[in-house]
Amino acid sequence: MSEPKIRREFDDAGDAALNALRERFGERLSTAHAIVSQHSGLEGHHASLAPDAVIYAESNEDVADAIRWCADNDLPVIAHGAGTSLEGHLSAIHGGVSLDLTRMNAILDVSAENLLATVQAGVTREQLNHHLRDLGLFFPIDPGANATLGGMTATRASGTNAVRYGTMRDNVLTAKVVLANGAVIETGVRAAKSSAGYDLTGLFVGSEGTLGVITEVTLRLYGIPEKILSATCVFKDLDGAVSAVIETIQLGLGVARIELLDETQVRASNAFSKLRLVEQPTLLLEFHGSPAGVEEQALQFADIAAGHRGGALIIARTPEERSRLWKARHDAYFAAKALLPGAVVWTTDVCVPIAALADSILKTRADIEAEGALATIVGHVGDGNYHVMFAIDPQNPTHMARASRINERMISRAIEAGGTCTGEHGIGIGKRDKLIAERGETNVTLMRTIKAALDPANILNPGKIFVDGGARP
Amino acid sequence: MSEPKIRREFDDAGDAALNALRERFGERLSTAHAIVSQHSGLEGHHASLAPDAVIYAESNEDVADAIRWCADNDLPVIAHGAGTSLEGHLSAIHGGVSLDLTRMNAILDVSAENLLATVQAGVTREQLNHHLRDLGLFFPIDPGANATLGGMTATRASGTNAVRYGTMRDNVLTAKVVLANGAVIETGVRAAKSSAGYDLTGLFVGSEGTLGVITEVTLRLYGIPEKILSATCVFKDLDGAVSAVIETIQLGLGVARIELLDETQVRASNAFSKLRLVEQPTLLLEFHGSPAGVEEQALQFADIAAGHRGGALIIARTPEERSRLWKARHDAYFAAKALLPGAVVWTTDVCVPIAALADSILKTRADIEAEGALATIVGHVGDGNYHVMFAIDPQNPTHMARASRINERMISRAIEAGGTCTGEHGIGIGKRDKLIAERGETNVTLMRTIKAALDPANILNPGKIFVDGGARP
Known part of the structure; x- marks a missing residue:
């Protein structure tokens, strides 16, 4: 979102420990503003806090040496890959070293x-x-x-x-x-x-x-499956689309992909990805198997869809068409972002037992409407997992507060239904309180016990997962 | 094997703590010889050591109270189900309480x-x-x-x-x-x-x-799959049978079951289960799916088998025939036991990456022959997992030593191939040293760290998994 804040400068002149580190890593240690800013957790809606330094690791020994140095100097160390996590996992909330692993790419x-x-x-x-x-x-x-x-x-x-x-x-x-x-x-x-x-x-x-x-x-x-068949299926309403998913899973159909785009997302993706999808709730599907098996599955799914106000299955005829479809799905985040000029996207996700999915999604969609928020729903709905992507003006407190309320209620309902506050985005800094709401104090205390046993000085990505996990002297 | 040893009597008269426990559990606490002997880990070849007492738990509160009492009195507590584990998991090597959970059967x-x-x-x-x-x-x-x-x-x-x-x-x-x-x-x-x-x-x-x-x-x-098809396939030699399995897995055929019986096991099962299988290495298979899908898989497998000196696929035509086949598979242990009057069975298992399976099984079979041991090989070979079942006279030190040598070499080779000392039987007391051989000291030290963090007084099934895990004051 905004320009990341720098906690403190790292290159105190005359620091012997730091000199030793510089000697070890040479130019692969950087405290340059541009570099540390890039490693501050830029993706998503959380505050970006830059580490004091970045080390580019090239071997297991590099990683081990960097961690030992951080342990000796009681400084946090945050492993960093492509930087695509969404719940603030990479924000250096307690400073320290970002260990960039992207050069370890063999x-x-x-x-x-x-x-x-x-x-x-x-x-x-x-x-x-x-x-x-x-x-x-x-x-x-x-x-x-x-x-x-x-x-x-x-x-x-x-x-x-x-x-x-x-x-x-x-x-x-x-x-x-x-x-x-x-x-x-x-x-x-x-x-x-x-x-x-x-x-x-x-x-x-x-x-x-x-x-x-x-x-x-x-x-x-x-x-690679002998046959891959991708298709879309448009539904009259959201309830129908989700109900078709539920039935597909309950029957054990074995789909390889079954993705939901709600109406707002289809509109956003049409605009961003230059598609011409009908602007109604849509499922993107993929079937993997033998030619006969794939056809059997597709026919079975078509039957299910027809029972839930779904249209015909529209098959992607060429590999290019298939690629375009999945590219659009992958670009859903950027499409949602483009809904509002200058927006950041607050993405959140929950996952519920499959039978609770329709209720969960419909209530969340209704909540978005009631709040007048600008948000799309997409999801890996076969797992009972979906995302809400809020397009937000970060300078507008109403936007943030609205998204926060919808998020809170969505998570409460998911937990109530036996589900989880995050199906795949993780806890990071964004859902630390939600973890406790979901699992209870005793469960999270046990997680803390494990953390304390494995990392007694709390140098490994402190402040993530646990609310006070970053409490450092 | 032999009559289980009783470590010490538990019912010391005048023990206030014990009286409190008796008051809590009444007749559901037993120190009777017959009862504690039944809870000493009778299955398999390991020494059976009886606990001091057995508590029949009927609720979570029972379990929690029993554990708290054991913690207060620094006594081990060993959870006990059907008693079918094979690596000495239930042997009360440090005494204590066996917590029988079989009444919690709702x-x-x-x-x-x-x-x-x-x-x-x-x-x-x-x-x-x-x-x-x-x-x-x-x-x-x-x-x-x-x-x-x-x-x-x-x-x-x-x-x-x-x-x-x-x-x-x-x-x-x-x-x-x-x-x-x-x-x-x-x-x-x-x-x-x-x-x-x-x-x-x-x-x-x-x-x-x-x-x-x-x-x-x-x-x-x-x-329950729409269609279940069970079949057997006889191979000219063990190499052919295992090679067919490897190819089946590499091609991603999606079999639901693919089980190996070596020649000795087929002979044993014929005798014990009154079957009339051809006494050659045999695969038992099952395919789950739609009628068309199952047929497609079976035909594909038949092709693979033919390429590895396999005979025709013999389909179980009726549910009864299918049941009889799998009953025989499940009774393989008893069939092996019946190979030698008065025998106990030492069952061991390893699991290797699939491409290493043929080498692993063939070398083990050759080792069994070279040692002149009486043993069968059966396996969940689709996972790269197989068992050796030695029929052993427990009074005969030659039998035990022979099995031990073959077991050692089989495990060493499995670890060498990137596999594991146990695919499904676990560590118990039988493979504690093998765990270290497989994972290395640092890995096992980490497991110990977790154990110590979660059970600092070491009351939960002490002496299992870790060599000195049972060291108690």
Whole structure:
């Protein structure tokens, strides 16, 4: 949003510790205003606070040395990938060092025969998929942004394909992690399953940089389906679209993608992405499988849609048409942003048990209307997960207050329905109080116990996940 | 194996603490020899050590009170379900209280519309599936034994359906857990996914009763497939059978079950289960889906099998035939036991990346032959997971030593190949040293750190997972 604030200058002359760090990293350590500003958590609506310095790590040893130095100097260290997280994960609210991992972008190993890839944390999902294409393989997790795989692991990313392929939780087999004391562990093994001890991989996936810094991940790969069929389906009303999704999931149809754009989003996407979609609630679908299997699924879905005031299934006939459709879906954020000149986008998400989805979305849409807010709803609705994207003038307190109220009520209802305050964006600084509302004090106390055991000095991304997690002397 | 040893008598006259416990639990507290012996970890080849007492819990409050009492009196507490774990998880190596959860067997909630069931820990998988049948739903995780769902959660069970439906890790959405201090938490939510904080559910799944006692679990359900097709396929040699599995997985065929019985196991099962299978390496398969989809898969598999010296696919024509087949698979353990009069079975398992499976199984089979051991190989081979079941005379040190050597080498090779010392049986007391060999000291130290943070007095199933985890004052 606004120009990020600089907490304090880092380059105090004569600081021996800092000189040692400069000696270690040379030009890969920067305190330049332009650089630290870029690492202040610019995406989304949260306040951007710049770190004192940025270190560009190029190896596990770099990461370990940087963390050890921060531990010795009691300074926070914030792992940084593509910078696409949305809940303020990267804002340096207690200063410290941003550890930029984007130069650790080597694809270390691809084993087609084991359907596994091992990559450094800075490899992006598009980079990996580009590399895999000739092998007939792909990595399905697709949060929209071209995030790094390390960042996607740290935030338990999911996205459009999760309804079929799961989230990062399901697709990271093992990770290399540098702990708060600089020790390096491999969290798991390369076998499809293991019952050897605690699930450390699962513990680090989604830990938002607060338990360790992920430097490598080993990911499950999948064969590119023999047949991919993309389609859109327009509904008379939002209730019909969501009800069709619910029925699709309850019947176990096995869709690969089933995405909702509400009417406002379709209008925004038509304008931004130069589409000519009918401006009504729309589902974007994709089916993966054999030619016969895909056709069977599409026909079944068409039947379901017809029962919920849906129109005919409009098939994307060419790969280009398909790409354009998904590009528009991925650009939904920018389309929402373009609804209001000079806007920032406040994106929030919840996830509910599937049967509660219609009620959840309809009440939220009604709330948006009642408040007169400018906001779109899009979602990975097959998971019961949807986003509200508020186009907001950050200088207008009414805009912020309105979005905040709608967000509060949406989350309360989601929790009430047995759901979660965030399906895929995470807690960051934005939902720390919501985590307690959702899980209760005892649950969150246990999370804190784990944090304190693994990072007793609280140097790893302090102030994230826990309300007072950043309390530093 | 042999008569379980009793560590010490628990009913010291005049013990005020014990009297308080007796007052709380009445006849549901027992120190009777017959009862404690039944709770000593009788399954498998490990030494059975009886607890001092057994408490039959009937509520979360019972569990919390029992744990608090154990904490106050510095006594171990071992959660106990159906008693079917195989690596000595239930052996009371440091005495204490066995907390029998089998009376907590209520199915609390089934939500067909959300495809979720919430059950108490003592509900068995057969009980749940029997309850679900009329709703057209099922819970797929099937470790063979009719284990309790609490026990299956605590040991991260998987089994025959895991190749398609995943393991308990993938199918437990949230659990109610009583912590070492008697506090009760719900680990997660009922939504399909969440990125709210640490994955506590994942941490408790597979923690073998060392971090908390699981009293309720919420599980994913699935619609009973429109069509289920079971079949067998006989191969000329073991290499062919395993190679066919590898190709099936690499092609992403989506089989629901793909189980190997080696020649020795087929012989044992024919004798025990009154089957007339051809006594050659055999795959048992199951395909789930639409009629067309299932047929497509079966034809594809038949093609693969033909390329690996496999015979024709022999389809189970009736539900009875299908049941008999899977009953025989589930009875493989007893069939192996019956190979030698008076035998105990030492079952061990490893799991390797799929491409390493043929090498792993063939070398293990060769090792069994070279040692002259009596052992069968069966496996959930689609996951890269297989078991060796040694039929052993426990009085014969040669038998034990031979099995131990083969087990050591099999595990070393699995770890070398990037796999795990246990795909689904867990660590218990049997593989504590193997965990370190597999993960390294730093990784296991981190697990210990978590254990110490959550259970500082080490009262929860002490001595399991960690070699010196049971060191008590």
